[in-house]
Amino acid sequence: MAAFAAVDEDPFNATVSAVTAYTVAAELAAKQASGPGSFVVSFLDALAALEESDLAEQAVLS
Template sequence: MSAFAAIDEDRLATTVAAVTVYKVAAEKAAQQVTGPGSFALAFLDALAALTEQDLLERAALS
């Protein structure tokens, strides 16, 4: 979240952006894992591989 907070002074917007990215990455990671021990690594991989298209397709803000 710190990386997001560093790019803008609007803390609400940067927090929403960070949580949205984490949520989408977590959803992608959860589709690949076979157990709880593998989730952490899959989550980090999903964060690194996340694309703008992933966010456009999966992010749900209301």
């Protein structure tokens, strides 16, 4: 969250961006994980590997 707030002057936009990125990364991680322990590792890997195209394809904002 802090990383997003550091690059966006609007706190609301920063929060929405951060939550969207975390949600997409979590969805990607859930596909790879075989349990709660492996989910944590998969989530961190998904965050590190997150691409703009992942967000464009999977993010749903309403």
